[in-house]
Amino acid sequence: MKKAIAFMGIGAGLMYLFDPTHGEERRGQLKEKFAGMMPQTKDALSAKTEAVAAKVDELTSQVDTVAAQKVESLGGDTLTPTEDSASENSESQSSE
Secondary structure, eight states: HHHHHHHHHHHHHHHHHTTTHHHHHHHHHHHHHHHHHHHHHHHHHHHHHHHHHHHHHHHHHHHHHHHHHHHTTTSSSSTSSSHHHHHHHHHHHTTT
């Protein structure tokens, strides 16, 4: 039932825009409205993009800080593989 109502609404909108008498004028008005909205939309999108990029930079910095603190608390360069684990990795890869 909801689909039928949606399709009727779409059909009525298309009839309104493609009316032989006034459709061209209505499409022109609609085009002008959208053209006027484009700069505002572009500016808003740019502002949001910059805000998201700034937040990503902030979060990346926080993650780097926390990771460095964690590494220090574990005794230094624990993130580099030891010779034993490196040789184990090469052995397990060659056996596959």
